[in-house]
Amino acid sequence: MIKRWFTILVLVLLIIFLLPYSLPFVLALVTAILLENSVKWFMTRFKWPRFRAVLVTFILYVLFILLFVWFVVQLFVSQVVSLAQKAPAFANNFYEQSLKQFIRDSEQYFKSLPIDVFESFEQTLEDTLQSATQMLQGLVEWLFGLAAAIPGFLIExxxxxxxxxxxxxxxxxxxxxxxxxxxxxTKEKIYLVTSQLNRAGVGFIKAQIFLSVATFVMAFVGLLILQVPYAALLSIVIVFVDILPILGTGSVLVPWAVFSFFQDNQFLGVGLIILFIVITVVRRTLEPKVYSSNMGISPLAALVSLFVGFKILGFIGFFVGPALVIVYDTLREAGIIKSKWKI
Structure with a gap:
């Protein structure tokens, strides 16, 4: 008995040690499991052998990835190139019309302040500029590092x-x-758990795609109404930032709105605040319902698991939280966990 548990412990530790080095294979196995239903459908529907069904499913999967990447890259590159061409004129216009006027107004205001307050503000401004310079340098280094990592990423x-x-x-x-x-x-219980997790994994991907598309549409329509240039590019940025841990649409829209108020563009500032509120309310309303309908758990359980998982584990908690709820429900249905207790 002790020997068996020792062997299991060694295997678990070995898996934990090798997992970071085996990530492409782990993701490949998960992807193959998610694609298995499509393979079985082709085998049943057309009476194909497994090799042909796998080949067709794999080709369709690769085509989907290529079309998605092509669409995003084409849209992103075209808008970035256009923005880069107009950036010098935009910067000059911003300096002449906004920044110089702000500096003139500030000089008149700071003349009436005590010298200590003025020096403190000047020091704060210098520190801010230095931080911005360091941030820009870090961004450039990150971009160079990203470019250097592309060959390795392509190989992986x-x-x-x-x-x-x-x-x-x-x-x-x-x-x-x-x-x-x-x-x-044991086999029946494992099949029950894996089938539920497979359904939940596919459901989570569907839910995330739906919420990202909904966010993109709301952002794109809102920016078009506000007559903001490069609405498609900015909408993609908003969706990307919204998916990232901790950050959200507010990290883009709120500072942008504040900046618009400084430029005396109240229409754009108020519009961005309204857009932020609309996207946040709609997403928070849809999230529990979308996740519950796609992952097979109640809206309340979805909301609690998403929130608690994010608070404890960050971005990974979005996956782990609902997955634990699904595993618990599945194990309870399989009779592995018994919860018939009373107080």
Whole structure:
């Protein structure tokens, strides 16, 4: 008994140690499991052998990735190039019409302040400029690092795609080999848990795509109404920032609104604040319902698991929180966890 538990502990520690180095293969295995329903559909619908079904599913998956990347890159690059061409004129216009006037007004105001207050403000301004310079330098270094990491990423991505195809081919055999080491009761419980998690994983991806598309549409329509240039590019940035941990649409729209008020553009400032409120309210209203309908848990459980998971684990908590609720419900239904207790 002790020997068996020691062997299990060693295997778990070995998996934890190797996991960072095996990430492309782990993602490939998860992807192959998610694509398995499509493979089975082709095999059942057209009576195809597994190899042909896997090949068609894999080609469709790669085409989807390429079309999505092509659409985003084309839209992003075209708008970035256009913005870069107009950036010098925009900066000059901003300096002449906004910044110089702000400096003149500030000089008149600070003349009436005590010298200590003025020196304190001057020091704060210098520190802010220095921080902005360091931030810009860091951004440039990050961009160079990102460019240097692209070849390595492409190699890992290629390995990931090859592994997805091979895992899809071998998935049925891997399952048969794993079943040899399982009792019948254990096998049924594992199938129940994995099927529920598979459904939840696909549902989470669907929910995230739906919420991202909804955010993009709201941002794009709102920016068009406000007559903001590069609305599509800015909408993509808003969606991307909204997905990132801690950050949200407010980290883009609120500072932008404040800046607009400084430029005496109250229409744009108020519009951006309203857009931020609309996107936030709609997303927070839709999130529990969308996640619950796609992942098979109640709206309340979805809301609580998303919030608590994010507070404890950050961005990963968005995945772990609902996954734990689903695993608990599945184990309870399988009879592994018994909750028939009374106080």
């Amino acid at each position: 991505f290629l390995v990931y795609l090859i592994a997805v195809f091979l895992f899809s081919l071998e998935l049925s055999r891997l399952r048969i080999k794993a079943e040899r080491h399982l009792r019948e009761a």
